[in-house]
Amino acid sequence: MSLITTPNLRDPDAAYAALLATHKGLSEAEAHALNARLVLILMNHLGDGPEFAEALKLAREAAAA
Amino acid sequence: MPYDYRPFPYVAPPGLTAPEPRHKVVIVGAGPIGLALAIDLAQYGVASVVLDDNNVVSVGSRAICWSKRSLEILDRLGVGQRCVEKGVIWKVGRTLHREDEVWTFDLQPDPGHKMPAFVNLQQYYVEEYLVARALELSPLIDLRWKNKVMAVEVGGHAALTVETPDGTYRLEAEHVVACEGARSAVRGMLGLDFDGELFEERFLIADIEMTGDFPSERRFWFEPPFHAGQSALLHKQPDNIYRIDLQLGWDADPETEKTPERVIPRIEKAVGHKDFRLDWVSVYTFQCRRLAKFVHGPVMFCGDSAHVVSPFGARGGNGGLQDVDALGWRLAVVAKGADAGILQAYDRERQHGADENLLNSSRTTRFMSPAPGAERLFRDAVLALAGKAAFARPLVNSGRLSRPCVYPLAGPDDPALPVGARPGAVAPDAPLDNGWLIDRLGREVVVLAIGQLAPKVAGVKTVDLPVTPELQARYLGGAAQAVYLIRPDQIVAARWVTASPGAVNKAADDIWRGA
Numbered sequence: 001m002s003l004i005t006t007p008n009l010r011d012p013d014a015a016y017a018a019l020l021a022t023h024k025g026l027s028e029a030e031a032h033a034l035n036a037r038l039v040l041i042l043m044n045h046l047g048d049g050p051e052f053a054e055a056l057k058l059a060r061e062a063a064a065a
Numbered sequence: 066m067p068y069d070y071r072p073f074p075y076v077a078p079p080g081l082t083a084p085e086p087r088h089k090v091v092i093v094g095a096g097p098i099g100l101a102l103a104i105d106l107a108q109y110g111v112a113s114v115v116l117d118d119n120n121v122v123s124v125g126s127r128a129i130c131w132s133k134r135s136l137e138i139l140d141r142l143g144v145g146q147r148c149v150e151k152g153v154i155w156k157v158g159r160t161l162h163r164e165d166e167v168w169t170f171d172l173q174p175d176p177g178h179k180m181p182a183f184v185n186l187q188q189y190y191v192e193e194y195l196v197a198r199a200l201e202l203s204p205l206i207d208l209r210w211k212n213k214v215m216a217v218e219v220g221g222h223a224a225l226t227v228e229t230p231d232g233t234y235r236l237e238a239e240h241v242v243a244c245e246g247a248r249s250a251v252r253g254m255l256g257l258d259f260d261g262e263l264f265e266e267r268f269l270i271a272d273i274e275m276t277g278d279f280p281s282e283r284r285f286w287f288e289p290p291f292h293a294g295q296s297a298l299l300h301k302q303p304d305n306i307y308r309i310d311l312q313l314g315w316d317a318d319p320e321t322e323k324t325p326e327r328v329i330p331r332i333e334k335a336v337g338h339k340d341f342r343l344d345w346v347s348v349y350t351f352q353c354r355r356l357a358k359f360v361h362g363p364v365m366f367c368g369d370s371a372h373v374v375s376p377f378g379a380r381g382g383n384g385g386l387q388d389v390d391a392l393g394w395r396l397a398v399v400a401k402g403a404d405a406g407i408l409q410a411y412d413r414e415r416q417h418g419a420d421e422n423l424l425n426s427s428r429t430t431r432f433m434s435p436a437p438g439a440e441r442l443f444r445d446a447v448l449a450l451a452g453k454a455a456f457a458r459p460l461v462n463s464g465r466l467s468r469p470c471v472y473p474l475a476g477p478d479d480p481a482l483p484v485g486a487r488p489g490a491v492a493p494d495a496p497l498d499n500g501w502l503i504d505r506l507g508r509e510v511v512v513l514a515i516g517q518l519a520p521k522v523a524g525v526k527t528v529d530l531p532v533t534p535e536l537q538a539r540y541l542g543g544a545a546q547a548v549y550l551i552r553p554d555q556i557v558a559a560r561w562v563t564a565s566p567g568a569v570n571k572a573a574d575d576i577w578r579g580a
């Protein structure tokens with residue numbers, strides 16, 4: 001299996017809103033800290049197979065674009 | 066009770082009055098590594114001269130955690146039992162973040178080994194025992210205190226200029242092993258680069274004497290209430306001595322931090338009372354570096370002179386003893402006339418070992434002392450999650466304790482046999498009716514046959530054993546029988562379910578070719 005990069009959310013707008021809502025009322029530093037925890041939680045869920053390496057690569061490359 | 070540092074006697078060396086004949090082996094440095102190497106060589110019948118610029122054992126506890134593998138090596142050198150008897154045995158490591166416990170490990174849940182997972186013992190005791198053993202092996206070991214190496218010339222052999230209280234003399238040797246620690250003078254004299262990272266972090270290390278009731282376990286705190294924002298480590302040692310390591314941060318001035326006025330209040334906060342005596346204090350700067358190569362013609366590097374790591378993980382002293390283990394038997398045959406090419410195998414294998422130690426210890430340092438920004442963000446995130454979610458606990462890194470590396474050996478292997486005893490790994494210990502397997506292996510090449518008779522090969526010792534539950538689990542797995550070829554350093558070289566004498570013979574030859 002490889003990293004899913006095609007749309008995979010049942011309700012993209014609701015998922016995005018949930019992500020924002022989780023950050024509500026947080027300072028920028030607190031939001032960064034939350035995101036770091038979230039990344040770790042999702043990293044564990046995803047596992048450290050090839051999908052993880054692909055995700056890291058995509059995240060890094062998207063900034064360069 | 067404070068340790069009684071008794072100076073060893075200086076004796077004027079013969080070289081001051083008349084040129085000495087060229088020696089086979091000169092070892093520079095009588096720290097744990099130089100002493101262990103001299104003993105190993107002497108047990109193979111090879112003489113050495115050991116030079117040390119000082120005349121006492123290590124001042125301060127320094128390396129304190131000795132791993133099971135180190136204890137096995139020390140046992141072969143004749144001091145393992147003393148170390149275990151004197152040492153504090155511990156198995157539990159506790160990691161705390163602020164007030165909460167986040168992660169606990171229990172080492173060696175697997176019984177049936179002669180040696181415990183770790184003992185804590187001050188480096189000065191280990192050196193004391195090694196010196197006593199080396200003196201037993203005199204005159205094969207010629208220990209010279211207050212002999213400082215000032216210069217080295219290298220050609221087909223090496224010539225050293227040595228300074229003593231009575232003047233300077235010259236000493237020639239076919240092989241020089243530099244075991245003079247992290248500030249190796251020989252390394253500097255040969256102009257060799259020492260590459261790697263210097264971490265911008267300092268730790269205060271103190272030995273204190275107190276009759277507290279701390280259990281014999283390792284305790285590591287991230288951001289403890291008694292030392293805001295930093296980290297701390299507490300370890301029990303023999304004689305009611307405790308070792309405390311306190312992270313200072315890079316801005317701290319080491320000289321000020323070492324003063325009792327600064328140290329004592331910090332320790333009071335760590336242990337929660339004033340009822341202790343300060344025994345030794347030092348400030349330690351992290352480094353993770355190594356030489357590109359450990360063998361340079363007639364000069365070899367072993368221990369801290371070849372590589373230095375941060376202390377968390379106990380990879381300094383333990384890694385150095387593994388160097389000795391890989392070098393001793395090879396240098397012994399070269400000193401007796403074998404081709405020096407076999408020393409390249411020492412170089413190759415211990416570079417591999419050093420890289421593993423450096424990798425582990427730089428990862429630990431990154432976690433303990435994260436750079437501002439993303440490193441800090443993720444470190445804090447791991448600690449915040451570790452108390453709440455089990456998945457985050459293995460990410461907490463307060464030191465991955467030293468384990469012997471598995472050398473990448475290409476010897477014959479049968480994948481049906483258990484992975485823990487694959488070629489390149491230390492042959493696992495197991496209880497036997499009349500002792501321990503580890504005592505039947507090593508010092509020479511051994512063919513170990515389990516559940517069958519060993520194929521007979523000229524010049525190779527055989528050990529035939531019936532199947533026991535431990536041997537089944539550690540050496541056979543699903544197979545009914547196996548043949549293992551084991552090197553003098555107790556490393557598995559090759560293994561088969563069934564082996565012909567020809568195959569064993571070829572693999573044994575490969576050991577001596579340094580393959």
Ligand SMILES: Cc1cc2nc3c(=O)[nH]c(=O)nc-3n(C[C@H](O)[C@H](O)[C@H](O)COP(=O)(O)OP(=O)(O)OC[C@H]3O[C@@H](n4cnc5c(N)ncnc54)[C@H](O)[C@@H]3O)c2cc1C
Binds near residue numbers: 116119249370378382
């Ligand atoms: C403050 C401190 C704390 C440490 N804490 C830990 C720890 O907690 N855990 C751990 O695993 N490791 C620790 N270490 C590292 C550990 O002490 C070393 O890994 C270990 O001592 C290496 O042994 P060695 O024999 O290679 O070198 P050393 O023990 O340094 O011995 C070198 C010897 O060579 C001698 N010498 C030096 N120059 C010359 C010369 N020119 N001529 C002749 N002789 C010379 C020295 O006097 C010394 O006796 C610590 C080190 C220090 C300094």
